[in-house]
Amino acid sequence: MESFMNGFSLEGKIAMVSGGGGGIGSTACLAFAEAGADIVITDLTIEQAEATAEKVWSSYGKKALAIKCDVSKPADVDRLGEEIRKNCKRLDVAFNNAGIAFEANAEDVTLEQWNRCIGINLTGVFLTAQMAGRIMLEQKSGSIINTASMSGHVVNVPQKHCMYNASKAGVIQLTKSLAVEWGPRGVRVNSISPGYINTVLSNSSNPWYNEWLQNSVMKRIGETSELAGVLIYLASDASSFTNGADIVIDGGYTIR
Numbered sequence: 001m002e003s004f005m006n007g008f009s010l011e012g013k014i015a016m017v018s019g020g021g022g023g024i025g026s027t028a029c030l031a032f033a034e035a036g037a038d039i040v041i042t043d044l045t046i047e048q049a050e051a052t053a054e055k056v057w058s059s060y061g062k063k064a065l066a067i068k069c070d071v072s073k074p075a076d077v078d079r080l081g082e083e084i085r086k087n088c089k090r091l092d093v094a095f096n097n098a099g100i101a102f103e104a105n106a107e108d109v110t111l112e113q114w115n116r117c118i119g120i121n122l123t124g125v126f127l128t129a130q131m132a133g134r135i136m137l138e139q140k141s142g143s144i145i146n147t148a149s150m151s152g153h154v155v156n157v158p159q160k161h162c163m164y165n166a167s168k169a170g171v172i173q174l175t176k177s178l179a180v181e182w183g184p185r186g187v188r189v190n191s192i193s194p195g196y197i198n199t200v201l202s203n204s205s206n207p208w209y210n211e212w213l214q215n216s217v218m219k220r221i222g223e224t225s226e227l228a229g230v231l232i233y234l235a236s237d238a239s240s241f242t243n244g245a246d247i248v249i250d251g252g253y254t255i256r
C-alpha cells in the first residue's frame with residue numbers, strides 16, 4: 001500500500017536554517033532533525049548557533065554544523081555556501097529565516113534604519129536563497145522556504161514599522177519570482193507568513209501585547225512549535241507540487 005506519511009521524511013537530507021539560534025529558527029532545526037535531516041545552523045553569533053546544534057545532537061542524534069554568518073553580508077553568505085559544499089556536499093532544504101524587527105515612525109525612520117531592516121529581512125533572504133539555489137540547481141532538486149510575515153499582507157497596529165512591513169511584502173514577491181525561475185529546474189521556493197509567535201520578537205512583555213490579543217481571532221499568540229508541521233511539509237517531498245505558495249499561520253489574525 002502507498003505510504004503518504006513517508007513523504008514527510010527528511011531522512012538523509014541536509015537542511016540549512018538561518019537565524020537558527022533564535023526562536024522560530026531553533027524550533028525549525030529541531031523539527032527538521034526529528035524528521036531525519038542533518039542540520040547546518042547559521043546565526044549572527046556562533047554561540048547561539050552552537051546552542052541549537054547541541055540540542056539537535058542531544059535530542060535527535062543528528063549531525064549539526066554551526067556556522068557564524070551575517071546574512072546581510074555577501075562575503076559571509078559566500079563563505080557559508082563554501083562550507084556547505086565542503087562539509088555536506090549537497091543541500092536539500094534552506095530555511096531563510098533570519099530577521100529583525102524594530103519600531104520607528106515613518107517620518108522619523110533614518111536611512112540607516114531602513115537599510116538595516118531591508119538588508120537583513122529582504123536582501124539577506126535573497127542572498128541565502130541565491131546561495132542555496134546555486135547548489136540546488138546543480139543537483140536539480142531542493143526546497144527553499146523563506147520567512148515572510150503576516151506583516152507582508154496587512155499593516156499591523158498599533159506598532160509602527162513601515163520598513164519591516166515593506167521587507168516582508170518583498171519576501172513574498174521574491175519567493176514567487178524564484179519559484180517561477182527555479183521550479184521548472186527542480187527547486188521549489190515557498191514562504192511562510194507567521195502571525196505573532198512567542199519569541200524574543202513578540203511576547204507578553206511587549207507593551208502592545210494586550211492589544212494584539214484583542215485584535216486576534218484566537219485571543220492568543222502562537223508558539224514556535226505550531227509552525228513545525230508547515231515547515232516539515234514545505235521542506236519535504238510531501239509538498240512536491242507546492243511552489244510559490246505563501247502559507248499564513250496566524251490563528252486567523254489577517255482574515256478580518
Ligand SMILES: NC(=O)c1ccc[n+]([C@@H]2O[C@H](COP(=O)([O-])OP(=O)(O)OC[C@H]3O[C@@H](n4cnc5c(N)ncnc54)[C@H](O)[C@@H]3O)[C@@H](O)[C@H]2O)c1
Nearest residue numbers: 019021022023024044070071098099149196197199201202
Ligand atoms: N515572532 C514573531 O512574531 C514573528 C512573526 C512573523 C515573522 N517573524 C519572522 O520570523 C523570523 C524569526 O524571528 P523570531 O521570532 O524567531 O526572532 P528571534 O529574534 O528569536 O530570532 C531571529 C534570529 O535571527 C538572528 N539574526 C538576526 N540578524 C541576523 C543576521 N543579520 N544574520 C544572521 N542571523 C541574524 C538572530 O540572532 C536570532 O537568532 C524573522 O524573520 C521574523 O521577522 C516572526
